Amino acid sequence: MTSRPANRRTVLAAAVAVAASAAAAPVALAADSRSGGATGAAGTGRPGSPGRPGKAETHVDLHTWSSRKDWSAGEAKGTRAEGGARPGIVLATPAGTVEYADPHTGRTATWEYATWTSPRHKSAVPAGEIIASWNAHTPGGTWIRTEVQGTYTDGKDTPWYTLGIWTAGDGDDVPRRTSIDDQTDGKSTVYTDTLSIDDLDTGLRIASYRLRLTLYRAPGGTTPKVWLAGAMASAVPDRFEVPASEPGLGKAVELKVPRYSQEIHKGQYPEYDNGGEAWCSPTSSQMIIEFWGRKPTPEDLAWVNPDYADPQVCHAARYTFDYQYEGCGNWPFNAAYASTYKDMRAVVTRLDTLTQAEEFIAAGIPLITSQSFIKSELDGAGYGTAGHLMTVIGFTKSGDVIANDPASPDNPSVRHVYKRRQFENIWLRTKRKDADGKVKSGTGGVCYVYFPAKISAVQRRVLRKHGVC
Structure with a gap:
């Protein structure tokens, strides 16, 4: 059998051409106070009433650590588990100090550090890929590193791979947010934010893994706090086409999500991935953050040129920017950014079917999806892309997808209806x-899931079904 390259993204969030298609007016929507955000319905579907979904049959295993019990079960070297409304780990007694030379600023500084290592998690699916997620508070002078060590199905371990160096800020008192290139052991490789088996045709997979969190602070300073860590292991079948699904719970449900165009920011702050034309991921993130009622403060936005519309989109681009990847499309960095807002939680996962996405919509939880396509494959988009993020906010009565697509010329035209089968x-x-007929990779159902700590029982059931909480 001929070997093939590992399923990976060649571009995480590429710039796209301006979409010229106009959008229909949204339906009138009602507020659902239980969900913490503005939700609503048209027709027969109503958020918050999808019933009790059963256990999902899936090619995806998402596992997270977020409770006091979870944190206490890990191996702590200088960290301490804290309880309360938002349990997490903090740096209690430094395990030591380390010098870190920031490759992006040239600055070298000494940091106190402590670590927490998760129990080994055996994946429900022997995995070809792993993507981590983390939610953390990193006040000035603090940062975190997230690593994963997998165990192959042949019994051997991978190295400890870094899947992200993260801090919410970008001042002189912290290193720059960054992924790490050139991590491989000849059997697996890290591509920006994704650990991938190099050659799936060998049959080698990752059977289990551990996460390691390292918390850093300036000597004698305050501590970061991590309140969620996890990873999505997946074994999505290799395919050019997926089986068609029948419309389900999400029919005739549309959530009232703000509309933001990335294109109106074209040329703004080119130091962040050449400006707004490449800001699909942070623009989508900001739409969903605001759906849940969160926004940056005026103080947060003081740095933005007052002549620019929607300054919160510029803010999202700046604080999701990966200085190694040189873009705003790092998936876990977007989830980590969303979690910096009050009581917000966020993960990166995959779904197997569009019907599963409908379960989230029916419960009042919008999704951010990642996809790539040529212009002829998505009617009404008006562009093709090697990688693009948009938000799924609902479904029509016939089951077609209602999406807020940031690759639109202005905010009013962001709402699109895309054919179900194509999407x-x-x-x-x-x-x-x-477009040249060359074989490229697809994302295999990657999506971001953002939600507040206080949610309805129905929303919690859907999230639990898919391993999110």
């Missing part, structure tokens, strides 16, 4: 052909 395939497939 399903471009989102869930792992392989595709570009």
